[in-house]
Amino acid sequence: MSANPKDLISLSRGDGTSAVVHLHGATLLSWKCKGQEMLFVSKEAVFDNKKAIRGGIPIVFPNFGPWKHGPQHGFARIKRWDVEHEPGRDVNGNPTVSFSLCDDEGTRNMWNMKFKLVYTIVLEADSIKLTLTVENTDSIIYDFTCLLHTYLATPDVTQTKIEGLEGLSYIDKLQNGEKCTEERKIVKITEGYDRIYKNAPSEITVSGLDCKSSVKINTKLFSDIVLWNPWEKASGMSDFGDEEYQTMLCVEPGYLYKTQEIHPRQVFTFNLTMTRVQ
Ligand code: TA6
Numbered sequence: 001m002s003a004n005p006k007d008l009i010s011l012s013r014g015d016g017t018s019a020v021v022h023l024h025g026a027t028l029l030s031w032k033c034k035g036q037e038m039l040f041v042s043k044e045a046v047f048d049n050k051k052a053i054r055g056g057i058p059i060v061f062p063n064f065g066p067w068k069h070g071p072q073h074g075f076a077r078i079k080r081w082d083v084e085h086e087p088g089r090d091v092n093g094n095p096t097v098s099f100s101l102c103d104d105e106g107t108r109n110m111w112n113m114k115f116k117l118v119y120t121i122v123l124e125a126d127s128i129k130l131t132l133t134v135e136n137t138d139s140i141i142y143d144f145t146c147l148l149h150t151y152l153a154t155p156d157v158t159q160t161k162i163e164g165l166e167g168l169s170y171i172d173k174l175q176n177g178e179k180c181t182e183e184r185k186i187v188k189i190t191e192g193y194d195r196i197y198k199n200a201p202s203e204i205t206v207s208g209l210d211c212k213s214s215v216k217i218n219t220k221l222f223s224d225i226v227l228w229n230p231w232e233k234a235s236g237m238s239d240f241g242d243e244e245y246q247t248m249l250c251v252e253p254g255y256l257y258k259t260q261e262i263h264p265r266q267v268f269t270f271n272l273t274m275t276r277v278q
Pocket residue numbers: 052065072073149173194226228250252
């Protein structure tokens with residue numbers, strides 16, 4: 001199943017560097033850096049404008065994980081976003097576009113809060129800058145968690161290396177939520193992973209994504225990082241090829257270890273910049 005071109009918004013620098021966003025969930029489906037696709041989208045992904053897209057960068061809001069008010073990971077990734085600012089150029093001449101999502105009857109029936117999200121993408125020569133603002137447009141205080149569920153592409157996940165997590169506390173969801181400490185300077189993925197690292201540094205590096213480059217991940221306010229690879233569990237997911245776990249790794253910046261309280265008219269700005277380094 002492929003996406004309907006009517007649902008897609010594209011940015012390009014003309015040198016093989018481009019980005020494609022699906023209006024369903026404002027899901028970044030593709031980030032090509034000098035011709036190299038950096039993101040993974042499952043060949044079994046469903047583009048029915050209902051189900052969350054399996055790949056790219058789905059936006060998780062207002063809740064990471066199972067949610068008593070609605071679907072896992074909240075509704076942001078399964079709502080159709082509006083184009084807030086049409087594709088254009090920023091003050092530095094970089095291609096940029098922004099999207100917005102506000103509460104509606106559907107979201108209020110699940111979670112009776114008013115909000116406005118604005119998601120801005122800037123495509124630089126070797127980086128992609130993602131900014132998510134969360135505004136409380138209600139008259140009451142509430143709280144939320146949020147995350148950019150980033151699927152990175154790799155020729156072989158067992159060759160990827162994640163640096164910057166040493167010493168961090170993490171919850172291991174595959175060990176019944178056991179609280180652990182990361183002892184390794186370099187984390188390698190040789191089995192299923194589902195870990196929530198707390199208070200991650202503002203820069204981590206993922207290498208081995210393609211034979212000669214790595215990705216620097218810089219964040220602001222996204223204080224936590226989720227590492228996920230389903231491994232053999234992929235075979236139980238209808239929108240995930242049985243062997244595709246070998247060619248992806250989710251490195252997901254988020255604010256999720258604790259909820260963020262937000263007051264009326266308060267705005268929180270979360271940033272993720274990924275830079276390809278050769
Ligand atoms: O971010 C990791 C995780 O929470 C895993 O536990 C797994 O559920 C993954 O998200 C995918 O969730 P989804 O709802 O997209 O199938």
